[in-house]
Amino acid sequence: MNIKDEITKRTDEINGIIETFLPKEEGYQKTVLEAMNYSVHAGGKRIRPMLMLETYRLFGGSEKVIEPFMAAMEMIHTYSLVHDDLPAMDNDMLRRGKPTTHAVYGEAMGILCGDALLNYAYETATLAFDKTNDVDVLAHKIPKAMKVLTTKAGIYGMVGGQTADVEAEKMGLSLDEDKLRFIIDEKTGALIESSMMIGGILAGASEEDILRIEKIANNVGVAFQIQDDILDVIGDEAILGKPIGSDERNEKPTYVVLHGLDASKEKVKSLTEEAVDILKGFEGDTSFLEEFLMYLVYREK
Amino acid sequence: MNIKDEITKRTDEINGIIETFLPKEEGYQKTVLEAMNYSVHAGGKRIRPMLMLETYRLFGGSEKVIEPFMAAMEMIHTYSLVHDDLPAMDNDMLRRGKPTTHAVYGEAMGILCGDALLNYAYETATLAFDKTNDVDVLAHKIPKAMKVLTTKAGIYGMVGGQTADVEAEKMGLSLDEDKLRFIIDEKTGALIESSMMIGGILAGASEEDILRIEKIANNVGVAFQIQDDILDVIGDEAILGKPIGSDERNEKPTYVVLHGLDASKEKVKSLTEEAVDILKGFEGDTSFLEEFLMYLVYREK
Numbered sequence: 001m002n003i004k005d006e007i008t009k010r011t012d013e014i015n016g017i018i019e020t021f022l023p024k025e026e027g028y029q030k031t032v033l034e035a036m037n038y039s040v041h042a043g044g045k046r047i048r049p050m051l052m053l054e055t056y057r058l059f060g061g062s063e064k065v066i067e068p069f070m071a072a073m074e075m076i077h078t079y080s081l082v083h084d085d086l087p088a089m090d091n092d093m094l095r096r097g098k099p100t101t102h103a104v105y106g107e108a109m110g111i112l113c114g115d116a117l118l119n120y121a122y123e124t125a126t127l128a129f130d131k132t133n134d135v136d137v138l139a140h141k142i143p144k145a146m147k148v149l150t151t152k153a154g155i156y157g158m159v160g161g162q163t164a165d166v167e168a169e170k171m172g173l174s175l176d177e178d179k180l181r182f183i184i185d186e187k188t189g190a191l192i193e194s195s196m197m198i199g200g201i202l203a204g205a206s207e208e209d210i211l212r213i214e215k216i217a218n219n220v221g222v223a224f225q226i227q228d229d230i231l232d233v234i235g236d237e238a239i240l241g242k243p244i245g246s247d248e249r250n251e252k253p254t255y256v257v258l259h260g261l262d263a264s265k266e267k268v269k270s271l272t273e274e275a276v277d278i279l280k281g282f283e284g285d286t287s288f289l290e291e292f293l294m295y296l297v298y299r300e301k
Numbered sequence: 302m303n304i305k306d307e308i309t310k311r312t313d314e315i316n317g318i319i320e321t322f323l324p325k326e327e328g329y330q331k332t333v334l335e336a337m338n339y340s341v342h343a344g345g346k347r348i349r350p351m352l353m354l355e356t357y358r359l360f361g362g363s364e365k366v367i368e369p370f371m372a373a374m375e376m377i378h379t380y381s382l383v384h385d386d387l388p389a390m391d392n393d394m395l396r397r398g399k400p401t402t403h404a405v406y407g408e409a410m411g412i413l414c415g416d417a418l419l420n421y422a423y424e425t426a427t428l429a430f431d432k433t434n435d436v437d438v439l440a441h442k443i444p445k446a447m448k449v450l451t452t453k454a455g456i457y458g459m460v461g462g463q464t465a466d467v468e469a470e471k472m473g474l475s476l477d478e479d480k481l482r483f484i485i486d487e488k489t490g491a492l493i494e495s496s497m498m499i500g501g502i503l504a505g506a507s508e509e510d511i512l513r514i515e516k517i518a519n520n521v522g523v524a525f526q527i528q529d530d531i532l533d534v535i536g537d538e539a540i541l542g543k544p545i546g547s548d549e550r551n552e553k554p555t556y557v558v559l560h561g562l563d564a565s566k567e568k569v570k571s572l573t574e575e576a577v578d579i580l581k582g583f584e585g586d587t588s589f590l591e592e593f594l595m596y597l598v599y600r601e602k
Contacts, residue, residue: 028483029461031468036456083416087389088408107389108467111412115384115419116460122423123451129444139439143430146447150424155337159417160330166409167332182329 003291007045014046014053014070021071021124035105035113036120039078042098047296048073048195054292055199055213058284065131069145069198072125076153077191079117084162086110097241118153125149137202145198152194161186168253175253181222184255189221212278216293219275223268223297229254230264231301240301272297304592308346315347315354315371322372322425336406336414337421340379343399348597349374349496355593356500356514359585366432370446370499373426377454378492380418381463387411390467398542419454426450438503446499453495462487469554476554482523485556490522513579517594520576524569524598530555531565532602541602573598 022040023033049070056066085092085100086107093103102110128142151157165183168175196217200210231240232247233256247254256264275293279286323341324334350371357367386393386401387408394404403411429443452458465484469476497518501511532541533548534557548555557565576594580587 023456027461028465028480029456029487032456032460032464079416083412086412088412109464111384111387111389112460112464112467115380115415116456116464118416118419119451119455119460123448123455126444126448126451129448135436135440138441138444139436143427143439143443147424147427147430150420150427154420154424155324155330155333155417159333159413159420160328163330163333163410163413163417166413179329186330 001287001291003288003295006288007050007292007295010050010053011045014049014074017067018046018049018071018074021068021127023120031105031109032112032116035101035109036117038104039082039101039113039117040074042096042101043074043078044096046074048077048191050292051192051217051289052195052199054289055196056203057199058282058286058289059200059203059205059209060284061199061203063132063202065128065137065142066199066202068124068127068131069149069202072121072149073191073195073198075117075121075124076149076158079114079121080158080162080191082110082117083114086114089166122146122150141202141204145201148194148197148201152190152197157186157190157194161188161190171253175258177258180253180255180258184222184225185218188225189218192221192224193217209282212281216275216278219271220293220296223271223275226255226264226268226271227297227299229256230261230268231299232256233261236300268297302588302592304589304596307589308351308593308596311351311354312346315350315375318368319347319350319372319375322369322428324421332406332410333413333417336402336410337418339405340383340402340414340418341375343397343402344375344379345397347375349378349492351593352493352518352590353496353500355590356497357504358500359583359587359590360501360504360506360510361585362500362504364433364503366429366438366443367500367503369425369428369432370450370503373422373450374492374496374499376418376422376425377450377459380415380422381459381492383411383418384415385463387415423447423451442503442505446502449495449498449502453491453498458487458491458495462489462491472554476559478559481554481556481559485523485526486519489526490519493522493525494518510583513582517576517579520572521594521597524572524576527556527565527569527572528598528600530557531562531569532600533557534562537601569598 018040022037025033025037052070052073053066081095082101084090085095086102092100094100101113105113125146129138132138161183164179165187168179168183193214196213197210200213229247232244235244237244247257255267272294276290279290319341323338326334326338353371353374354367382396383402385391386396387403393401395401402414406414426447430439433439462484465480466488469480469484494515497514498511501514530548533545536545538545548558556568573595577591580591
């Protein structure tokens with residue numbers, strides 16, 4: 001398997017699905033609709049919907065009910081980037097080489113665009129109720145998926161992590177280990193966890209298997225973030241497309257800063273190995289997911 | 302009936318219900334939780350949950366399934382105020398005589414608090430699935446209520462109206478009638494519509510009755526907003542607690558500016574009479590709702 005080709009194929013498939021859920025750019029509110037579509041189209045590999053779809057398929061899912069949740073997940077991820085880039089937050093004018101949403105549409109529209117994407121994510125998720133007549137899916141599986149989707153994105157998930165992160169930046173290197181782990185778990189891990197969990201829930205995976213999936217996804221999220229911090233120290237600037245060493249210059253507390261490079265590399269390795277071991281325990285073809293997880297963690301940019 | 306006493310009694314009841322859904326202020330994300338509770342506690346009469354509960358009762362509803370939706374509605378209303386007050390939006394430091402959320406917690410936390418409230422509103426709404434074992438309610442009524450809740454708050458509802466409003470302020474008095482009506486319908490009307498519709502939906506009102514409810518609520522929302530603009534011209538500054546004439550000074554296009562005071566008063570009257578007429582057509586005791594609608598519209602502040 002050429003993992004890069006397989007990912008590209010799936011990214012194209014997922015972009016086609018997401019496109020069907022994006023709003024038409026018309027009406028008196030046209031500007032915010034343009035800003036939403038601009039922000040979503042600026043996205044990358046669609047890692048989260050890909051993890052959701054692959055987990056859904058691993059547990060035998062094959063219905064359209066997953067599609068609104070895939071689109072919703074990408075909208076939630078996108079809204080978080082749009083608001084993170086705002087002047088009062090990270091104040092970034094460029095993301096992946098393109099002007100950020102507020103840089104193009106202004107700050108007021110940047111705020112409204114993020115709000116619109118977050119709300120539209122949940123509006124889109126409710127379309128799952130139209131994709132099936134199965135009463136068990138309607139009355140139990142979709143509600144359970146909506147609970148995970150909302151919880152992991154909010155104060156007991158991503159927004160919780162963002163809050164601690166905003167405060168940690170003021171604290172600089174006095175940040176303690178527990179709080180750093182909370183930030184990584186929630187800011188980066190939570191949406192990866194809910195992506196995979198929702199795939200499992202909608203496919204009818206057991207409670208026990210959902211817990212295993214959550215563990216795999218948490219390991220991957222944490223390893224992904226530590227690798228990000230490692231690349232900021234030893235990455236190739238030409239491949240990364242940005243200068244290295246920014247965390248140290250900004251006195252940003254990271255796993256690498258707290259534990260050093262060797263311990264960080266070891267941590268990424270052990271987290272990933274554990275995740276792949278649990279994954280191998282499931283019946284069914286886990287080969288793409290295994291390679292995808294390793295690709296995500298051991299990337300060079 | 303002393304309508305003011307009846308409203309106060311219900312506001313107290315609703316505050317008790319909302320309180321049970323607010324987050325505990327603990328954990329590494331404590332600051333955003335404090336900001337959320339501060340923002341919700343700064344609220345007023347709880348008009349939207351009150352309309353929801355009264356409509357639910359009018360159609361015979363008596364279960365706890367309505368309560369998460371009441372709290373969710375107030376959280377959505379509150380988030381919209383928190384983000385509207387931000388420096389890049391209306392830049393207000395005071396609301397109802399109290400410092401606004403970003404004035405107390407800073408701009409970054411103001412953004413996160415609004416995001417947190419919007420997300421937590423939907424997280425809270427999913428708790429409705431835990432309040433019943435009735436499969437029809439689980440598989441059909443709650444999903445339908447969630448669709449109305451999400452749609453009326455988003456790009457085809459409140460956020461749509463906010464977007465047009467942000468742009469209208471730049472256009473000043475060149476704003477046309479259609480666009481002004483769109484802004485009033487969506488920015489003010491949409492949440493009042495969904496509040497009453499969700500009450501009807503969860504109580505099992507017919508499709509036809511839901512349409513009638515939507516019409517009543519739209520009339521009330523529009524009349525409420527025009528009355529707001531009338532008070533800005535002829536209100537008593539001592540009662541209002543703010544200076545009058547600000548719309549004219551700011552060249553803010555309103556119904557009163559476009560049509561004059563007499564036509565505006567006539568419009569409020571005809572909208573309200575029509576709403577009360579439709580309401581009287583329902584079986585059951587509509588007396589509180591009738592007086593409440595008139596109280597909302599013909600208020601002095």
